[in-house]
Amino acid sequence: MGVETLVNQGKNKEIPELITIQKVQFETLEELVSFFSKENLKYYISGGTVLGSTYFKNFIPYDDDINIAMPRSDFNRFLELVKDSKFSSKYLNIAHYSLDKEFKYTSIRVQNKKLDVVDISNTSGGLTFPSIDIAAIDGSPNNRLRRWFYFKKLLFLRGELTLAYFDTINLLKKRTTIQKVEIKLIQFLGKFLTPSPVKVKQKIDKTLSKYSMEKSEYSGTYMGAYKEKEFIKTTCWGHPKSYEFNQKYYMGPENTEAYISELYGNFTYYEQDEQHNDRHYFLPTEGNS
Structure with missing residues (x-):
């Protein structure tokens, strides 16, 4: 699907509630990036935000989410700055x-x-607030076999974490038959096995932190929805380059075409009836209608 077609499809009638949420998300991005710049922290817009910037120079019209990824060292440094109260904001909560x-x-x-x-x-x-998730970019073993075992270990740890939260699994999400069977098994085991969520997260972070993206052929954000499929050639990330997004500029993956191709293949714009299902947030009256 060509860019011209995508842009034309993006000219659907604007939804006021969605625009309100997008505006707040953009304000969050602006404040974060201002702090990143001040502290010389490296970041990339990622995922659907790269798609939106590339094809629309803004949000994908039906999207209400912004994605950010940071190399693990910058991710950890940002977290330490937050803990040291170096980041302060009237509205933002970390x-x-x-x-x-x-x-x-x-x-x-x-x-x-x-x-x-x-x-x-x-x-x-209950009610919550619109948010931006920041994911850590980690590396992986350069040896293909070691990388395979590495991802299997992470898959096991991720399974442990799911087990720790077995009673909060979103049952409304669309899943394959195999995934539904896995969830049933997790819900059964969760009644008898309850690993400490914090300890599992610490093990996951310790494992992921072993390999830096700078020294790895493949790097990515393993705790995303697509697990090891989010590990792409590190050259796709490259040195952050400037992207236009909502009439301002933010840093993103250097090799745009390779990044989109590795993660998504060909970007397909959702049909009108699919767009509602891809939303993350609704205003209280909108969500209850």
């Missing part, structure tokens, strides 16, 4: 399991308290 043991993920979540939203992945219900 969440990480090392700051709050109840936080479920290994990523850093930056929440904007300016707006209440409904998160469709939140199985416990």
